[in-house]
């Protein structure tokens with residue numbers, strides 16, 4: 001039976017409820033009156049303290065996704081953009097993945113790290129190698145990482161992951177440092193989540209891959225990841241272990257996207273119902289070609305237009321979540337996705353173990369083909385050319401504004417009051433330390449314009465002073 005407050009996977013991701021939702025969505029996909037009502041409900045509303053957005057139920061959101069009327073889809077994109085701008089402004093947060101180890105005991109059919117792949121070289125970074133990778137990432141300008149590892153209790157036990165996190169935070173190369181380490185490792189115990197929390201991680205990210213239990217079990221035939229319930233209930237254990245920022249995601253292309261979408265929104269509703277705080281981020285990866293993986297063997301691959309509609313509908317349904325698109329997607333798709341709700345992108349990424357210290361992009365241990373191969377500098381410049389503000393800010397995390405504290409700031413529309421100047425200050429640091437002259441020139445032109453958009457004079461003055469100090473190599477590490 002469907003129960004969003006239950007801690008049992010089969011009750012909060014309830015197959016019967018998903019099927020009823022899909023039937024309801026199909027029945028109403030041409031019901032323009034209902035679709036208009038849903039979009040009106042979803043639109044951001046001004047309040048005394050800022051701005052408020054109600055979000056949508058999984059049923060309402062599924063109606064939007066099912067709708068194929070071009071004018072309605074255009075309206076959805078508009079609402080998605082309105083929501084993104086109301087809560088996140090034109091800022092886009094940047095990060096990079098760091099692959100620690102590709103040892104894995106699971107049999108995931110879509111991932112080249114699966115245990116039966118006998119020809120892929122297996123590699124695990126030593127602490128010296130972690131340090132070298134982090135220096136290479138800091139030299140690009142990164143401040144925020146997502147660490148990635150296969151599941152292998154012998155080669156990558158939790159102690160290894162914790163040691164790596166410690167090493168990453170300890171590296172201070174020139175003006176560089178990594179200020180937020182997000183973690184994407186396999187589902188684990190409450191005790192291990194507590195250890196990750198104590199190590200100072202940012203978001204714990206775990207992709208569900210598919211919410212469809214039968215497909216899940218078929219796609220994960222062997223290894224601990226085969227256990228659907230253990231995987232699906234992982235975020236509850238993470239929250240029990242004290243981690244209040246968790247990141248959801250589906251690997252699109254594995255199962256029918258409408259089913260996945262309903263499951264994803266139900267998972268977000270469940271977290272909000274049980275823990276009082278929804279997902280900090282939602283990622284939208286799609287299956288890509290990789291070592292011995294041919295994405296065409298999965299018969300649910302989705303075209304770009306559908307993928308974009310899914311992203312817009314997630315933004316509308318879960319308005320306060322950060323939305324992430326990685327370099328799995330090419331420049332054109334990322335450009336469109338940024339307009340309809342994405343708030344975080346990776347840049348200058350290497351998806352191999354030890355890839356950042358190599359001159360040429362290594363392919364031997366790569367997890368998947370990267371479609372956007374541009375450098376971080378190129379991505380930063382491109383974002384600005386497209387009207388976004390690249391942000392390297394990690395202030396919320398450092399000031400303890402995580403979980404419901406972050407969400408309530410976001411819900412009151414207050415994020416814009418401190419995030420915008422913070423983004424400009426961190427961008428200025430990036431321009432001074434790492435940017436090419438072309439990026440630097442454009443960056444300061446944009447910073448000047450954007451400073452003028454800060455409504456409160458006092459805040460504007462402080463931001464201006466700090467940016468002047470950054471330019472004069474007088475760092476104060478000040479953030480709102």
Ligand code: SAM
Nearest residue numbers: 110111148149150151185186207251287288368
């Ligand atoms: N081992 C951890 C786990 O099981 O959750 C971490 C996962 S892995 C390093 C990160 C994610 O990459 C996976 O959750 C999966 O969604 C994604 N992935 C795996 N193979 C992929 C492929 N061929 N194309 C795109 N993404 C892929």
